[in-house]
Amino acid sequence: MASMLYGRDAEAAEIDRLLDRARSGRSGVLVLRGEAGIGKSALLDRAAASAGDMRVVCGTGVEYESGMPYAGLHLLLGRYLDRIGDLPDAQADALRDAFNLGVSGSGSGSEPGKGDRFLVGLAVLTLLSDLAEERPLLCLVDDAHWLDEPSAQALLFAARRLEAEPIALLLAARDPDAPDAPGRPMVAAPGLPELRLRGLDADAAARVLDARADAPPGHLRREILTEAMGNPLALLELPGMQAGAKGERSTAYERIQRSYAGRIAALPEPSRLLVLMVASDDLGDVGVVMDAAGRFGASVRDLEPAERQGLLRTTGEGRLAVRHPLIRSAAYESAPLGLRLDAHRALADVYLERGDICHRAWHLARSVTGPDEGVAAVLEETAEAGHGGGVVGAVGVPDARAVNGRGFGGSEAVAALYEAAAALSPDRAHRGRRLAVAARISADAGLPERAVDLAMRAQSDLDDPLARAELTLIRASLADEQDRTGEAYRMFAETAASVADQDARTAGYLFFQAASAAVNAGDFAAVDQMAARVEDLGLPNAPHLRALARLFAGQDPRALRHRAADGVAALRELLEAMRLCYGPRERIRVAMWHLMLGDLAGADAAADELEARFREGGAIGLLASALMLRSRTRLLLGRHRDALTDATEGLRIAEDTGQHRVRVYLSTVLGLLAAIEGDERRCLELTAEGIERGVPPSSVHGAAARGLLDLGLGRHEAALERLSDAVSGPHRHGAIASLPDLVEAAVRLGRPERGRDAADWYREWSSQVREPWVEAVALRCAALLGPDEDADKTFTRALDLHREGGPPFERARTELLYGEWLRRVRRRNDARTLLHAxxxxxxxxxxAPWADRARGELRAAGESPAGGGTRRDDAVGSLTPQELQVVRLAAGGLSNREIGARLFLSPRTVGYHLYKAYPKLRVASRNELTRLDLT
Structure with missing residues (x-):
């Protein structure tokens, strides 16, 4: 295969740099792209040969096993199963789950089925990092486009977090736009660097062809060079084909496939069977393959002809493998159907004898050509093996918490087995039931698109309204998450009505979800209709919906100012009603309602508790929502560094887990931070998507952030118009905190009448929520709009309330405005005291822009303030968000391994962040961190 490397000097040099980088202690990832036969596998082989004393681990995607969850990952890491026990408990359990090894019973406390994929990815990252501690690691994955989706997602998760480990990760995959490229995650591999392989140039192609012992002469040589179009494998294989191919319309790829098939056909029958066995099984375990082939009379001696023909090889890990990925498809597709089925039956029997019921089930599924209830039942029994049988849920579908796959291959494996069982089910009812269970498990495993596909397929086979309602809930939830809120509302409402006579509890829950979707859609009349419908039906949660309807009643510019008291009362009623609801998403919603009441301490405490619970249990998807909530509360509490750290981490997790709404929300939190700091470019970038797509509440928060930016930069007219739009739209309840900004913009523009309605509503709201800092801001608005003779007393009362706690940004704004007023009335000494504060x-x-205004006022008051920057350039302020997280945890006594488990980083990357942070903090070791103020 060395001849295939003619003309690949640049690509080889790029790979060499990747390996050198790993040897020097820095990670590198590279995806090789190109058509079949272009030389990707040869470059991987060269990398392995160049690895020297590096540890090399190899894996491959297998087309015929791509539906088997974690098959690719098992092939890559299976020889290191004994190292799983060294991982943190939650990661170890997740990887044991994925590999069908059972769990340790450590009780990580994770949410059922939640975050499994990402914990597996974190476990892969930690395991690779552990292996690289002993010597630099080269990780090679061929045919990555055929990796099963869970394996691909886990590898992508790990690859994006490689930073300071001596690891080189090299993957080979087809072009995403190739006609034969499967629609799988690793095909696109977003965020990873790529190297695209083109056809060899004319000189290199000629050298490849001429290097053959039987190099073709004259015109045949020219024909082959033209037909191969620089494809190295075509240059190697086409000369050996029969001469009668001239004028044939098939592609070089198809002819190469036939060439391999011809070589296989020329083998003795036992050798052909061995090649088929290797092509049919993803693990390539010598014992399994020989045992299965032995049932047809083959022996170890029959390997030799296949090895001599360059079709099979034995890897350094003791596995049997094809020498090129195209050989696998050629061997499988050229074999008679009956022989393929017999091969899978034999492999299934061998795996059963060895106690591997998972691999047995998949081979059994491929041993039949159509519906077969016997095989379908085995697949379902295999899926149930880890949980002891299905438990019927509230709406007639087995509860996903009982079938989430704990102790058996993970949630995705269980769902895939149920789906395969459904495909083989002759009976319509059995098929629908099995698809419904697969949909439930996929939804709970954080695979919404897959869950919706399964749910839609199941619904056509189910007649029970309750079972259909469960599946509609899955579909409507995804529609709501993807901001198709009107569609979500209709699905929730129609389904609730269809089951109201059969199950009041389920109907009530669905009506509440319909009302929530209507709120997101801005259809507040529909919320009132849902409440009335639930009351008419006498459902038990009618008071909850009536409270929700009152909260959002009168959402228009004329009615809002008269509804503050009703809205707050309804919100308190909702909080009380939801007090005993312990579902994680409900608790996040309740904490958000605390924010609407101005209860920053309550919201922050709830966010802290949820963050700790989700992080400890490895519920990574839910962790993004907890960080979303906590970043908002900490921003309002004035803990801007903490808000930046939480929002940055949450944004990264939301991107990894595909949570669109959470990602946009977190972007607007970062946009508001940028607005406060006066960073216009970042503010506009971070708020653009929420505003442009009209995603509530991020659309309102984004507009509010831009309005605050305008206000801070002195663009008062722009601020007034932007904020007026935000607080008068259908989602104005999300803009309560911006009402004082509107008041200030109107006053500074000399149009105080534009701010009176906002001030009146905010004052009424403050009187209902009874939070000192909210009342202080309401008094500040009153001082701005009221007569001068009342301003001094009003401002003083506001500052007294600010001293009881609340956002320091709001207190500083009150001090600035009061100081400006004092300067205007010629009380310069008093003004300077407040302006300094x-x-x-x-x-x-x-x-920064607000500090500049304070300096300007001090100069106008007769003082020249020193400096022109902010205090964010102190030692702690110079740390990146991730460095700050790491040093805080290190100061708390956690080891690098413990910190890595908490922050989803490898221990080595944790050490790298500490190494970068120490000089900034002017310390030499983690022991010195305890003496620093890291708040």
């Missing part, structure tokens, strides 16, 4: 607060928060 305001400047100090703004500098601590990094609020």
């Amino acid at each position: 305001a400047l100090d607060g703004f500098e601590r928060l990094g609020a």
